[in-house]
Amino acid sequence: MVDFDALEAAGIADARRRAPLIEYLDSLGFTAEQMVAAERQGRLFGLAGDVVQWSGQPRHSLTDAAQALGLPLADVEQAWAVLGLTVADPNTPTLTDNDIEALRTWTDLRTAIGDDAATGFLRVIGASVARVAEALASMSRAGLPELDLAHSHDELVTAQAYRSAAAFIPRIGGMIDSFHRHHLFAARTYFDAIVHHESLTVDCGVGFADLSNFTQLTQRLTPADLTSLLGEFNAITNDVVHADGGRVIKFIGDAVMWVSATPESLARVAVDLVHHPRPKMAHIRVRAGLSFGPVVATGGDYFGNAVNLAARLVAAAEPGQILVAAPWYDMPGKWPVAPREPLVLKGFNDPVTAFEVCAEAEQAARLAQ
Incomplete structure (x- = not known):
């Protein structure tokens, strides 16, 4: 039985009027203390979902973590900051048991591969997981408008929506672990196929592609249409790059950067992107810049x-054009290209001799194989 008078006395405003929400939280096993704490944060309606996000009870502070790991507090604070996370007070319990074990893995990596490499990897994890979290949050709000109390006008409905969305969090963690293993295998296979000069230097093809006149597009498209356009371009790019044996490195606004093991596969990706039918149907032109060498x-x-060089070439390309630099012309493999005037590119002291990939000839050569 819920004691509404006690809850109101403890700080939950209008407890009786909010009985459906409070009884729902009570049925999930939340205590009066938890409800009061959530109310103080202005998120009583979010309690049902917020608690599922954590991997356990926040029992440990950063100071506790440093002691458990045998590290200076400054090292643990730096690691937490590198992850893109903040804690106002290093003595406030913020970390769960799982968080401590995750940091222990980082400390073991420091021993195995060195401080700089382990910290760099931690930075990659932080940036990648932050992007996943932002994507999940925006996707949830778009797909579950009831998460917004201003939309539902009903705390119980919003609480149930939070609970429903949060139930996916541990399952998504399992998804990430599973797919990470597959991508690790793919990365190893890719690196086995390219020339290595030393531990970090490889010979490979680098490509950039973007949507021509994107700035003008942003001015005439609605936010919803712009989101749909970028989502479609990202999907097309992933499909094309992976189908042609490359690897997507990153998306930067309307641009994509990818790498390929050979000049031929790099050209295939560029041609397939620039001449993909779906952007053409939307009257959108894609352009690309390619380069190959040690990176x-x-x-x-x-x-x-x-x-x-690849980044500068795509910026110099016309809509529907694929530009490559002079060294490509002498590389092995069939590269149907046409010479262009030397280009003055930012960051390069001398004009760059450029060629345009003749897409039609390249496609014909592929069909003849």
């Missing part, structure tokens, strides 16, 4: 002159 592969990203 540094670290932290899930690629750096070097070949990356910079």
Whole structure:
């Protein structure tokens, strides 16, 4: 039996009027203390879902974690900050038992691969998981408008929506673990196929593609249409790059960066992207810039002159055009190209001799194989 008078005395406003919500939370096993704490945060309606997000009770502070791991507090604070997470007070219980074990894995990685590499990997995890979390949050709000109390006008309905959405969190964690293992195998297979100069330097193709006149598109499309357009482009890009044996490295607004093991596969991706029928049906043109050479592969990203060159070439390309730089012309493999005027590119001291990939000839050559 819920004691509404006691709840009101403890700080829950209008407890009797909010009886459906409170009785729902009571049926889920929440205590009066938990409800009062949630009310103080202005999220009594979110309690049913908020509690499922945690991997356990927050029993440990950062200070406790440092003692458990045998590390200086400053090291643990830095690790938490590198993950993109913040704690106002290092002595406030914020971490669960699982959080401590996750940090223990990081400390073991420090021993195995060194401080800098382990911290860099932690930074990649933080950025990647933050993006997953933001995608999940935006997807949930779009698909479950009842999560917004201003939409539902009913705390019970919103509480039930939070509970429903939060139930996926542990399952999504399992999804990530499963798919991570498959991607790890794919990454190993990819790196086995390319030339290595040293531990971090590899020879590979780098491609950039983007939507021509994207700034103008943002001015005439509604936010919903723009979201749909970018989602469609991302889906097309993933399908094309993976089908042609490449790897998507990152999306930057309307642009995508990918890598391929050979010039031929890099060209196939570019041609298939630029001439994909779905953007054409929407009267949108794609352009691409390609380069090949030694790059540094670290932290899930690629750096070097070949990356910079491909990025500058896509910016110089016309709608529907694929530009490559001079070294490509002498590389093995069939590359139907047409010479273009030397390009003055930002960051390059001398004009760059560029060629345009002749998509029709490239496609004909593929059909003849």
